[in-house]
Structure formats: C-alpha cells, structure tokens
Amino acid sequence: MIWISQIIRIIEFQYSISFQIVEVAITTLMALPSFINPLVPYLVLLGSFMINYKISSSNEIIIYKQYFSKNEFKKIYQVIIIFIFGIYLINNEFISKNFYEKYKNKELEIRNNLKLGSPAQNEFHIDDIISIFFDSKLDESFFNISAIIFKDNQFITSDSVEIELTKEDLNLVFHNGERLILNQNEKSKTIFDKFTFTLSDKKLEKLFMDKDHYNTYELVKHSERDFRNHGHNKIVNYILLIIVSLIAQNIVFFYKNKKNNIFEFSSIFLIFISIQIINSYLVYTLNNFNFFGLTIYYIINIIIMVSAYMISLKIIK
Amino acid sequence: MIIYRYILNKCIKTIFICFLSSYSIFFIFSLVGNLNENISFLSIILLSLINSFQIFVYIPSYLIILSLIILLILLKSKNELLIIKEYLSINRTIIVFIPIILFFIIFDLNKNHLNEISNNIKSKFIINENYNELKIIYNKDENKENYRVLKNIDTKETKIGEYLFFNVQNQKITLAEYNINTRPIGDKIISQESFHYKDDNFANFLSKEIIFENIFYYIETTKKYFNLNKKQNKKNSIINLNQYFFISLFYLITTLIIFKKKMVDRNLSLTKVSLTILTIFFYYLIINEIHLNNYDLIFQLISTLILLTIFFNLKKNE
Numbered sequence: 001m002i003w004i005s006q007i008i009r010i011i012e013f014q015y016s017i018s019f020q021i022v023e024v025a026i027t028t029l030m031a032l033p034s035f036i037n038p039l040v041p042y043l044v045l046l047g048s049f050m051i052n053y054k055i056s057s058s059n060e061i062i063i064y065k066q067y068f069s070k071n072e073f074k075k076i077y078q079v080i081i082i083f084i085f086g087i088y089l090i091n092n093e094f095i096s097k098n099f100y101e102k103y104k105n106k107e108l109e110i111r112n113n114l115k116l117g118s119p120a121q122n123e124f125h126i127d128d129i130i131s132i133f134f135d136s137k138l139d140e141s142f143f144n145i146s147a148i149i150f151k152d153n154q155f156i157t158s159d160s161v162e163i164e165l166t167k168e169d170l171n172l173v174f175h176n177g178e179r180l181i182l183n184q185n186e187k188s189k190t191i192f193d194k195f196t197f198t199l200s201d202k203k204l205e206k207l208f209m210d211k212d213h214y215n216t217y218e219l220v221k222h223s224e225r226d227f228r229n230h231g232h233n234k235i236v237n238y239i240l241l242i243i244v245s246l247i248a249q250n251i252v253f254f255y256k257n258k259k260n261n262i263f264e265f266s267s268i269f270l271i272f273i274s275i276q277i278i279n280s281y282l283v284y285t286l287n288n289f290n291f292f293g294l295t296i297y298y299i300i301n302i303i304i305m306v307s308a309y310m311i312s313l314k315i316i317k
Numbered sequence: 318m319i320i321y322r323y324i325l326n327k328c329i330k331t332i333f334i335c336f337l338s339s340y341s342i343f344f345i346f347s348l349v350g351n352l353n354e355n356i357s358f359l360s361i362i363l364l365s366l367i368n369s370f371q372i373f374v375y376i377p378s379y380l381i382i383l384s385l386i387i388l389l390i391l392l393k394s395k396n397e398l399l400i401i402k403e404y405l406s407i408n409r410t411i412i413v414f415i416p417i418i419l420f421f422i423i424f425d426l427n428k429n430h431l432n433e434i435s436n437n438i439k440s441k442f443i444i445n446e447n448y449n450e451l452k453i454i455y456n457k458d459e460n461k462e463n464y465r466v467l468k469n470i471d472t473k474e475t476k477i478g479e480y481l482f483f484n485v486q487n488q489k490i491t492l493a494e495y496n497i498n499t500r501p502i503g504d505k506i507i508s509q510e511s512f513h514y515k516d517d518n519f520a521n522f523l524s525k526e527i528i529f530e531n532i533f534y535y536i537e538t539t540k541k542y543f544n545l546n547k548k549q550n551k552k553n554s555i556i557n558l559n560q561y562f563f564i565s566l567f568y569l570i571t572t573l574i575i576f577k578k579k580m581v582d583r584n585l586s587l588t589k590v591s592l593t594i595l596t597i598f599f600y601y602l603i604i605n606e607i608h609l610n611n612y613d614l615i616f617q618l619i620s621t622l623i624l625l626t627i628f629f630n631l632k633k634n635e
Contacts, residue, residue, distance in 0.1 A: 035346065038345060054394075123544075128450055153481055155481075155483045157488050159488070178489065180483070182495035187495075187519050284361065
C-alpha cells in the first residue's frame with residue numbers, strides 16, 4: 001500500500017504518466033526495504049493476531065494443545081522468531097541501505113529529467129522556476145508555446161521549444177518568438193529566432209544524504225546529532241521487536257472458549273502504538289533539547305517496554 | 318432481512334477493523350518520517366494523522382479490496398458463505414453492498430478535493446517557504462490566452478508582492494501589466510501604481526484600479542495552477558462521466574468476484590482469487606493515472622469497455 005501510494009505520489013508530482021509507469025514502480029519498489037523497517041514489530045503483532053484467529057476459529061488450537069507441550073510450542077516459535085529477527089537485521093543494516101541509495105538516485109533522475117512522459121493538460125511546471133503551456137508535442141519538442149520564467153518576470157511566446165538534456169543541465173531552447181520582461185529594474189521586449197534558458201544542476205534537485213542512507217553503526221558514529229539519535233532509535237526498535245516477539249508468542253496460542261479476542265488484541269495493539277508515539281516524542285526531545293540525554297532515553301524506553309510486556313501478558317492471561 | 322443486515326454488519330465491521338489497523342501502520346510510518354520537521358511534537362502528531370488519512374485518499378479502493386478479501390476469508394472459515402449463497406442470488410448480494418460501494422465511489426470521485434483539503438490543513442502545520450509563493454491563473458483558448466501571476470503572497474495580510482498579467486493573441490503578446498504597489502479591500506486587490514505594456518509601448522499609471530477579484534478563493538488553497546478554460550472543462554466533463562462509470566464498474570466487479578458461485582468450493586485457492594482481484598485493482602489504478610495528449614477520451618472509453626466485458630462475463634458465469 002505504501003509502495004502504491006509512493007508510485008501515485010511521484011506520478012502526481014509530474015502531472016503526467018505514460019509508458020514509464022513500470023520504471024516508477026520498479027524505482028519505488030527499491031524503497032520498500034527501508035519503508036518496512038519501522039513497521040516490522042507491528043507486522044509481527046498483527047501476524048500473531050491473524051494466526052491466532054485462524055487456528056482458534058477452526059479449533060486447531062485445541063488439537064495443538066493436546067499434542068504439544070508449552071515448551072515444544074515455544075521452541076518452534078523461537079526458531080521462527082530468530083529467523084524473522086535475522087531477516088530484519090540483515091534488511092535494516094544492509095539491504096535497505098543499498099536499495100535506498102539506488103532508489104534516491106533513480107527518483108532524482110526521474111524528477112530531474114522529466115522522464116515521466118508527456119505532461120497532461122498541455123502544460124508543465126518545473127518547481128517555481130518556469131511554467132510552459134503548449135498546444136502539441138512531438139518527441140522532445142513542444143509547439144505553440146507560452147512560457148513564464150518566474151525569475152525576473154519573463155514571459156515568452158514562441159513557435160516551439162526543445163528540451164535538451166545534458167548530464168548537468170537542462171536546456172530549454174525556444175525558437176521564433178518574443179520575450180517580455182517586466183520587473184522593477186527592467187521593462188523590455190525582444191524578438192528572437194532562438195533563445196536558450198538553462199536550468200543548471202544548482203537549480204535542479206540535488207541528492208541529499210538522509211538517514212536511510214546509513215546503517216545503525218554509521219548513524220551512531222555520525223557527526224550530526226539527529227543522525228546519531230536516529231541510530232539509537234534503530235537500536236530501540238531492535239529491543240521493541242524482541243519484546244513484541246515475546247508477546248506474540250503468547251498471543252498465537254491464546255485461547256478463550258467461544259469468545260471473541262478482539263478487545264484483548266486491540267488493547268495490546270494500542271499499547272504498542274502508544275509506545276511508538278512515546279518513543280517518537282523521546283527522539284524529538286533528544287533532537288531538540290540539550291538537557292535530555294541518551295541514558296535517560298534508553299532507561300525510559302526500557303521501562304515503558306517492560307511495563308507494556310507485563311500489561312500485555314496480564315491482558316491475555 | 319436478517320441475512321441482509323448480518324452481511325452488512327459483518328462487512329462494515331471488517332472495513333472498520335481494516336481501516337483502523339491500516340491507519341495505525343500508516344500513522345507509525347508517517348510519524349517516524351515526520352520527526353525531522355521543525356515543528357512542535359503535537360503538530361507532528363497531527364501532521365502524521367493527516368498524512369495517514371491521505372494515503373487512503375490517494376487509493377480509497379485499497380480499503381474495500383482488503384476488507385472484501387478478509388470478509389471472504391471470515392465467511393469461508395465458518396461456512397457462512399455457503400448459507401449466504403443458498404439464500405441470496407448474486408444480484409441480491411450486490412444490492413446489500415450497494416450502500417458501501419456507493420460510499421467508496423463518492424469517496425473515490427472526490428479524492429482530489431479531499432486531498433486538497435488535507436494539504437490545506439497540513440500547510441498550517443508546516444512552515445513551508447514555497448507555500449503561497451506563487452499562483453498562476455490562466456485561460457488558454459484557441460487564439461486568445463490570458464495569464465495572471467501572483468507572487469510573494471502574504472495570506473495573513475491578503476497582500477500580493479507582485480502581480481503580473483499577460484494577454485496573448487495569435488502567439489503575440491498584445492497586453493501586459495505589472496503591479497507591485499497593491500492593497501486589499503475585501504476580496505479585491507487594488508493597485509496604486511501599475512506598469513502597462515500595449516502594442517509595443519510601455520507606460521506607467523498612478524491611478525487606483527481593481528486588478529484582482531475573489532482573491533480568497535485562490536490564496537486559501539495550496540493549489541498553484543488554476544485553469545479557467547471552459548472548453549477544456551467541458552471536454553473533461555465527458556472524461557469525468559466515463560470515469561464515474563469506470564469506478565462503479567471496478568467496485569461492482571470486485572464484489573462479484575468475492576461472491577461468485579465458485580467461492581463456495583472449499584478447495585478453491587484464495588491466493589488465486591486474491592491475485593485476480595489485485596490484477597484488476599492494479600489495472601484500475603494505472604488506467605486512472607494515465608492521461609494521453611491525443612485520443613485520451615477514446616483510450617478511457619476502451620478501458621471502461623474492458624471492465625464492462627469483465628463484468629458481463631462474470632454475470633454470465635453466475
């Protein structure tokens with residue numbers, strides 16, 4: 001769902017879509033490993049609710065309980081959880097980092113190169129730099145043009161405009177037209193055969209290294225404070241996954257005769273959502289206030305998570 | 318009547334649970350992403366709540382797809398589907414779902430408007446330098462074009478830093494206007510001093526004149542580009558009508574697949590059914606996003622026709 005919304009978001013950015021939808025889909029697919037990371041504990045929780053519902057509704061749980069001891073259950077479950085934790089760890093530290101870098105480069109390329117096909121509604125806008133309105137299009141040329149260059153208030157009408165793309169620049173070459181400039185310093189009108197407007201790479205979007213470009217170790221060792229805090233947040237998420245897995249172990253084999261478990265499950269889910277909100281607040285405090293240190297951050301988080309574990313156990317006892 | 322109410326209740330409950338669980342997941346995702354915003358934590362929470370809602374706004378059909386698949390699993394697990402199929406024909410089953418389908422159709426059709434509302438609310442939480450930096454209002458006909466540009470807008474004071482107007486006839490700039498000294502009166506913008514261009518001549522005017530009306534409509538939204546072309550809008554209305562039909566067909570087909578006769582079979586693979594629904598879902602999403610420069614209407618009509626064929630095929634096989 002997040003993947004699909006990313007595709008739609010990127011497509012909407014360009015007001016256009018054509019044959020490159022597959023390219024957009026593949027590009028955004030590369031961001032999925034990093035999108036999934038913060039959600040894994042909740043997916044484990046939801047998964048355990050679903051397994052419980054499945055085996056309870058078909059009464060399989062009664063049969064399992066008759067044939068297996070509690071310890072045997074736990075052993076099978078622990079193998080599964082170690083497997084999930086391993087995948088989470090590999091994804092968090094290696095896969096998502098590499099894929100995110102590729103995703104960002106590709107996304108940037110798509111946006112900068114206007115590679116999403118011909119703009120719909122016969123117009124296209126490059127940020128707050130230029131707006132171009134046209135009647136028809138053939139390959140990379142647009143015809144019967146009216147264009148507004150917002151810097152210096154320039155207005156252009158021309159027979160055509162060609163888009164030339166170099167590695168660093170984007171050139172818009174206008175042919176046979178007139179240019180009107182209206183601003184405080186200049187009022188002029190010129191007639192031209194050829195006029196080139198260049199968008200240098202400074203004006204195009206640049207790739208910024210954000211937190212998803214780094215793994216936990218690199219984040220913790222980073223020079224910027226919020227990057228370091230994000231690294232510690234990732235460590236807390238590992239602890240959260242362990243706590244959630246321990247709870248999930250009890251949820252899977254929770255059985256109440258002919259009773260709906262929706263109240264118990266929603267309460268547990270709400271508790272863990274609250275933990276995420278509190279943790280986010282703690283990260284926010286870490287980023288913005290000097291009095292709040294890492295030790296307090298870890299202590300508060302561990303106290304909250306252990307309490308959540310105890311309360312959840314009580315709910316499904 | 319009891320069976321109608323039972324199915325409807327069960328469906329609404331499933332939609333509600335799916336909505337809440339998906340919303341929570343989106344909320345966490347959004348919350349983690351928004352922590353870097355330079356705003357108060359309460360604003361971050363509110364922003365994340367709106368962002369999560371916006372994911373549903375982008376693809377409202379997702380919720381009904383997920384809910385119907387889960388409903389199918391629930392009904393099949395207790396053999397309730399068999400009883401439903403015994404008592405209700407496919408047409409009657411669809412009638413039960415009509416209120417829900419209608420709700421989603423209306424939601425889907427208004428998603429752009431809802432998205433705009435969400436963006437307007439969001440903009441109040443984020444201090445974005447670009448916000449309201451620029452508005453372009455244009456009307457492009459065959460031979461005549463008008464462009465109005467509002468720059469550096471102060472929404473609080475209803476002030477416009479710079480106002481530009483360009484008139485084009487037969488690809489020639491015939492008229493242009495430039496104002497910097499403006500003040501608001503009600504929903505109008507009055508110019509104190511303006512600079513005009515007409516027929517290759519420039520002139521300075523010091524008289525007061527109304528240069529812009531209905532300013533609140535334009536500045537109270539995050540929308541930047543306003544196309545006033547009626548002809549374009551008329552063409553769009555035909556495409557819109559087709560879109561209503563296309564969206565309705567999609568929801569009907571989904572319901573038909575979930576409640577078709579074959580579903581009663583216990584050996585039927587749910588993965589196969591889910592994949593079929595997902596394929597139609599992706600088709601629906603892609604077609605909705607494709608806008609061609611030429612033959613767009615024909616393309617949209619063919620897409621609807623394909624869904625119509627699937628619909629009749631499903632009905633025929635019932």
